[in-house]
Amino acid sequence: MTLKNKEELPLGGLIEEAGNAAEYETGGWRTFRPVWDFEKCIQCLTCWIYCPDSCIIVEDEKVKGADLRFCKGCGVCANECPPKIRAITMEEEVKFKK
Amino acid sequence: MAKRESMTGNQVVAECMRQINPDVVAAYPITPSTEVMQIFAQSVADGLVDTELVTVESEHSAMSACIGASAAGGRVMTATSACGLALMWELLPVASALRLPIVMTVVNRALSAPINIHCDHSDSMGCRDAGWIQLYSENAQEAYHNIIQAAKICNREGVWLPVMVCVDGFIISHSIESVEMLEDDEVQRFVGEFKPRKPLLDVDNPVTYGALDLQDYYMEHKKQVDDAIQSSKSEILKVAEEFKKEFGYEYGLIDSYMMEDAEVAIVALNSTAGTSKYVVNMLRQEGIKAGVLKIRVFRPFPADEIREALKNVKAVAVLDRSSSYGTAGPLFLDIRSAMYEADSKPFITNYIYGLGGRDIGIDELRSIYEGLISSIKEGKPARTYNWIGVREKV
Numbered sequence A: 001m002t003l004k005n006k007e008e009l010p011l012g013g014l015i016e017e018a019g020n021a022a023e024y025e026t027g028g029w030r031t032f033r034p035v036w037d038f039e040k041c042i043q044c045l046t047c048w049i050y051c052p053d054s055c056i057i058v059e060d061e062k063v064k065g066a067d068l069r070f071c072k073g074c075g076v077c078a079n080e081c082p083p084k085i086r087a088i089t090m091e092e093e094v095k096f097k098k
Numbered sequence B: 001m002a003k004r005e006s007m008t009g010n011q012v013v014a015e016c017m018r019q020i021n022p023d024v025v026a027a028y029p030i031t032p033s034t035e036v037m038q039i040f041a042q043s044v045a046d047g048l049v050d051t052e053l054v055t056v057e058s059e060h061s062a063m064s065a066c067i068g069a070s071a072a073g074g075r076v077m078t079a080t081s082a083c084g085l086a087l088m089w090e091l092l093p094v095a096s097a098l099r100l101p102i103v104m105t106v107v108n109r110a111l112s113a114p115i116n117i118h119c120d121h122s123d124s125m126g127c128r129d130a131g132w133i134q135l136y137s138e139n140a141q142e143a144y145h146n147i148i149q150a151a152k153i154c155n156r157e158g159v160w161l162p163v164m165v166c167v168d169g170f171i172i173s174h175s176i177e178s179v180e181m182l183e184d185d186e187v188q189r190f191v192g193e194f195k196p197r198k199p200l201l202d203v204d205n206p207v208t209y210g211a212l213d214l215q216d217y218y219m220e221h222k223k224q225v226d227d228a229i230q231s232s233k234s235e236i237l238k239v240a241e242e243f244k245k246e247f248g249y250e251y252g253l254i255d256s257y258m259m260e261d262a263e264v265a266i267v268a269l270n271s272t273a274g275t276s277k278y279v280v281n282m283l284r285q286e287g288i289k290a291g292v293l294k295i296r297v298f299r300p301f302p303a304d305e306i307r308e309a310l311k312n313v314k315a316v317a318v319l320d321r322s323s324s325y326g327t328a329g330p331l332f333l334d335i336r337s338a339m340y341e342a343d344s345k346p347f348i349t350n351y352i353y354g355l356g357g358r359d360i361g362i363d364e365l366r367s368i369y370e371g372l373i374s375s376i377k378e379g380k381p382a383r384t385y386n387w388i389g390v391r392e393k394v
Helices: A046-050 A076-080 B009-020 B034-045 B059-072 B082-097 B122-126 B140-153 B184-191 B218-247 B271-285 B303-309 B330-339 B362-378
Strands: A032-036 A056-059 A062-066 A088-092 B003-008 B024-027 B052-055 B076-080 B103-108 B133-136 B163-168 B176-181 B254-257 B264-268 B290-295 B297-299 B315-320 B347-352 B385-387
Touching: A032 A062, A046 A056, A046 A076, A076 A088, B003 B009, B009 B034, B009 B076, B009 B103, B009 B140, B009 B163, B009 B176, B009 B184, B024 B034, B024 B059, B034 B052, B052 B059, B059 B076, B059 B082, B076 B082, B082 B122, B082 B218, B103 B122, B103 B140, B133 B140, B133 B218, B140 B163, B140 B176, B140 B184, B140 B218, B184 B218, B218 B297, B254 B271, B254 B303, B264 B271, B264 B362, B271 B290, B271 B362, B290 B303, B303 B330, B315 B330, B315 B362, B330 B347, B347 B362
Parallel strands: B024 B052, B024 B076, B076 B103, B103 B163, B133 B163, B264 B290, B264 B315, B315 B347, B347 B385
Antiparallel strands: A032 A088, A056 A062, B003 B176, B133 B297, B254 B290
């Protein structure tokens, strides 16, 4: 994300567009990311319910993964995935930075 | 047409507010500014203005109410003094950083302790770094003109900053002076219709005021404030030019009195500049080349103009009605810093005077000028940091 310079910013730190928090990407804090094993996933949607950042992507009632622009790698999804299933593992972010 | 009236400084300020007819005024009484709100409240009660008068439970709330009302899009004014201004402190940078054009009259008074209700500049100097434009007034007439101009400066394109108009407590606020008052419609026409920048009440263009601003953007927003206050110099001068064209009174960032050929000079703020002018008249009759440099605009600080005004002077005394305890007077520090870049540097001394309303009279000012003259004769500067009129063991 490129930061704006002072001339481009609204004066007084005003927010001039409604609902623009979606543009503020918070995934940069992440050390771990969740990785799904869709062979094991039973589509119970427990991860979707528990994700504190609402970043689990669900399409056609099926989990497709996490929106990494907002996933902070907290691991709540992996922790809440039913013990007998364990479809989500938290993997180190550095592995994906190649 | 203008008419002459005898009024106290506070009456003049209240009358000026009535003429401007602001949308919202927050009121909390504190000596010596209490009367301003008391008189203005009468105007509200009599239906002479459309103002929403908000009576709050402290000055902290007064400034909070002003900020809210200003963000909502109103023309907002208030007045305070001393400890009241100190209690507002937390909100002052909020007003400037949110770019809210609030106009506040500060009737200067000493800060506790010991408790003292009389004039000095510790209050307004205490908030000189809050991002507010600060105008100082020599007398009630100038306070009147400064407030009218402030109501226009604050909302000029690119400025959008709060303005503080300083007036000496009791010396000006409670003394009766003959003041030339403008007609209501003249004042109204000059200040013009108030057009808010990004009002909260504009529901078609919703905005959020006061959002969180962390390491990534905080400095950029603070630099915007600095840019605005630095460049407000030209807008202050443009408004002064319009004021002169309209009403014939001339104002600048500084006011040079007998400075063209002056060898010794006093630099002062507010009413002491007036007394100093009187002393200069006496000294001039004795053939002494003395002058006075009055600082009207203290923030933004007119360093270039001051350097130019003092370039041929041999010795200068900067008078501070407050001290930045542990160093020296705040006006002195700024002026000496400005003079560092001057080609020829006069001797510069600092006098702390008049704290808690202690009188500074003709004799004291005369002795300051005499001190300057003898330092020139001796060819060396006098002691830099002095308190005048303090009883102490020698």
